[in-house]
Amino acid sequence: MSRIRWSARLLTAASRNLPSRKPQLWEDLPLALQRRVAFEIGRRAKRGWLARPQVVTLSEVGYPGGSPPLQIEVVPGEMTNRAMFLYGTFEISETRLVQAALHPGMTFLDVGANIGYYTLIAARLVGETGAVYSFEPNGSMRSKLEANIRRNGFDNVVVRDEAVARETGEVEFYASTWDANQGISSILPGVGRAAAQKVRSLSLDDFMASLTGRRVDLIKMDIEGAELIAIQGGHRALGATDAPPLIFEAAELAPIAKALRALGYHIRRLHYTLENGLALPDAQAPLQSLFDDYEAPNYFAAKDEGVFTDVVARANANRSPALRRLGRI
Numbered sequence: 533m534s535r536i537r538w539s540a541r542l543l544t545a546a547s548r549n550l551p552s553r554k555p556q557l558w559e560d561l562p563l564a565l566q567r568r569v570a571f572e573i574g575r576r577a578k579r580g581w582l583a584r585p586q587v588v589t590l591s592e593v594g595y596p597g598g599s600p601p602l603q604i605e606v607v608p609g610e611m612t613n614r615a616m617f618l619y620g621t622f623e624i625s626e627t628r629l630v631q632a633a634l635h636p637g638m639t640f641l642d643v644g645a646n647i648g649y650y651t652l653i654a655a656r657l658v659g660e661t662g663a664v665y666s667f668e669p670n671g672s673m674r675s676k677l678e679a680n681i682r683r684n685g686f687d688n689v690v691v692r693d694e695a696v697a698r699e700t701g702e703v704e705f706y707a708s709t710w711d712a713n714q715g716i717s718s719i720l721p722g723v724g725r726a727a728a729q730k731v732r733s734l735s736l737d738d739f740m741a742s743l744t745g746r747r748v749d750l751i752k753m754d755i756e757g758a759e760l761i762a763i764q765g766g767h768r769a770l771g772a773t774d775a776p777p778l779i780f781e782a783a784e785l786a787p788i789a790k791a792l793r794a795l796g797y798h799i800r801r802l803h804y805t806l807e808n809g810l811a812l813p814d815a816q817a818p819l820q821s822l823f824d825d826y827e828a829p830n831y832f833a834a835k836d837e838g839v840f841t842d843v844v845a846r847a848n849a850n851r852s853p854a855l856r857r858l859g860r861i
Contacts (some may be wrong), residue, residue, distance in 0.1 A: 536803060537761075539718075550622075550664070551806045551855075551858045551859050551860075551861045552805065552806065552807065552859055552860065552861055554801035555624055555742065555804060555805060555806035556619040556621050556624045556684075557619060558616070558806055558855065558858060558859075559591070559593050559620070559621075559624075559793065559806065559855065560591040560593050560620055560700055560846060561714070561743060562617065563591055563619070563620050564618060564619050564740070565794060566617060566619070566755055567588070567617055567618050567619070567620070571608060571617065571618060573725075573858065574608070575608070578740070579723060581664070582608050582609030582827070583607060583609050583711075584608075584614045584618065585605050585607055585609070586605065586606055586607070586608060587602060587603055587604070587605070587606075587608035587683070588603070588605075588606060588616065588617055588620070589601040589602065589604075589620065589855075590602040590603075590604060590620045590621065590653075591619065591620030591621045592647075594628055594631040594847075595621075595631065595656070595657075596744075599817055601651045602653070602684055603649070603680075603683050603684055604616060604648065604649065604652060604654060604680050604683075605676065605679060605680060605683070606647070609711070610647070610711065611713045612649075612713075612714075612715050613647070615855075616649065616792075616837055622649055623830065625802040625810060625825070626650075626779060626830050626832065626845070627653065628800055628804060628810045628847045629802060629810060629832060629843060629846065629847065630650060630653055630654065630752065630779070631653065631657065632761075632810070632843045632844075632846040632847035633655055633660075633676050633749075633750050633843050633846075633852065634653075634657040634749070634750060634779065635657065635658070635712075636658060636659040636661055636662060636797075637658065638657075638658045638662045638749040638750065639658070639661050639662060639663045639664075639743070639746050639747060639748050639749050639750075640658060640662070640663075640664045640665070640748075640749065640750050640751075640752070640753055641665050641667070641739075641748055641750070641751040641752070641776075642654065642655040642664060642665070642666040642667065643667045643752065643753040643754070643755060644667065644668070644753060644754040644755040644756070645666035645667060645668040645673075645674075645675065645677050645691075646668065646670075646675060646715050646754075646757060646767065647676040647677055647680060647682040648676070648677040648681060650752050651664055651677065651678060651680075651681065651689060652681070652684055654750075655681070655686040655688055655689050656684075656686075657782060657790065658688065659688070660687075660688060661689065661704065662720075662747065663688055663689075663690065664686075664688060664689045664690070665689075665690050665692060665736075665739075666681075666689055666690070666691050666692065667692045667694060667695070667696050668692075668693040669693055669694060669705050669719075669731040669732070669784055670692065670705070670707050670708075670714075670717045672684070672707075672714075672855070673717070674691065674693060676830070676844065677691060678691055678791070679790055684734070685860070686748065689774070691733070693731070693732060694731070694732045694733055694734035695719050695731050695732070695733045695734075695755075695758075696733070696734060696735070696739070696753075696755065696762045696765065697719055697733040697734070697735065697758070697762060697765055698737060698764045698765040699735055700733060700734050700735050700738045701732075701733055701842070702730050702731065702732060702733055703719045703730075703733040704719065704721075704728035704729070704730060705717070705718075705719055705728065705729050705730070705731040706710040706719070706720065706721050706722065706725035706726055706727070706728055706729075707725065707726045707729070708724060708725060708726070709724055709725060709726050709736060710724040710782055711753065715754075715756070716756050717756065717830060718755060718757055718758050719731075719733075719758045720754035720756070720757050720758050720811050722757070729753055731843070735765030735766065736751075736762060736765050736766025736769050736770065737765060737766050737767065737768045737769050738765075738785075739769075740766070740769040741769070742811045746780055747774075747776075748769075748776045749776055749777075749779055750769075750776055750779070751776055751777070751778045751779070752778075752779040752819055753778060753779065753780040753781070754780070754781045757783070759780045759781065759782060759788055760787050760788050760791060763791050763792065763795075764791065767795065770792075770795050770797075771795045771796065771832070773835065775795070775796075775797075775835055777832065777833060777834040777835075777839055778792070778832070778833045778834075779802075779830065779831070779832055780826045780830070780831055780833070781830050781831075782828060782829060782831060783828040783829075785799075785816075785829070785831065788831075789815060792817045792833050797833040797834065797835060797839075798834060798837050798839055799815040799831055799832070799833045800812035800813065800814065800815055800831065800832050800833075800836070801813055801814070801815050801817070801829055801830070801831055801832075802829075802830040802831065802832055803819060803860065805850050805859055806855055806859030807856050807859030808848075808856060808859070809847060809851050809855075810843075810844055810847040810848055811844065811846075812832060812840045812843070812844055815831055820822065841859070
């Protein structure tokens with residue numbers, strides 16, 4: 533490779549990793565540098581290393597002190613797992629929102645839990661008096677989820693094998709066939725998904741009605757295009773005046789926004805920068821997210837618009853002035 537081409541590649545890599553472009557790198561720089569070295573050595577020195585499970589700790593940024601770091605088993609060659617390996621975090625805007633929204637004693641629903649990233653975060657934050665209900669119908673992912681829960685010694689998590697859907701019963705489920713992204717499984721068919729298999733299904737209305745004496749405080753929903761179907765199965769629970777806030781992913785916002793607004797929700801988009809921290813701009817506002825190239829937009833819906841202000845304030849309360857200045861670069 534010529535010196536000019538090598539210099540061009542270095543400049544491109546440097547621009548992608550500027551503090552203004554990659555906050556997840558700079559917020560926990562010592563961890564990220566250590567992990568990058570381990571990643572480069574592993575993938576170059578050991579054949580098949582990218583496909584081997586590795587147990588790593590997650591970043592401690594954003595947590596109150598006093599608890600041991602969370603541990604999670606990841607496969608560095610898988611797209612979402614690689615982010616956890618390299619930076620100790622995944623979807624930084626959503627992570628900071630969950631950290632700001634959850635407190636001891638709360639109840640969290642993780643719909644589409646995968647290997648348990650948000651389940652582990654929530655279990656730590658809600659504590660022994662709280663509860664986490666994690667839905668994962670993909671058997672292989674559910675086994676990894678359960679192992680990660682055991683690895684951290686949590687006994688406040690209940691793992692469910694149902695797909696959250698419009699009705700309680702059975703639905704067809706299409707598991708991911710793409711080793712590079714095991715998170716695309718869905719109750720909807722699509723590219724990179726296997727032939728249909730039957731799994732048990734559960735509506736939000738039926739599940740939330742079964743939680744007698746326990747209020748749901750936050751729902752996170754990432755089920756690869758089936759979010760609207762799940763919302764349609766929760767009209768009664770989500771239509772209540774005290775219905776919980778909802779975090780969801782949507783490649784196409786309009787149909788989900790219509791359904792949620794009919795239930796009385798206000799919707800904001802999640803946004804994050806090193807300079808300003810967590811922000812919740814209007815869902816329809818023009819916005820070029822740092823993460824648009826590799827993840828669908830995430831949104832936050834709540835009945836009370838005051839929730840948006842409160843969560844942003846808590847998320848950004850203790851941010852370092854030095855990081856804010858660094859984020860302008």
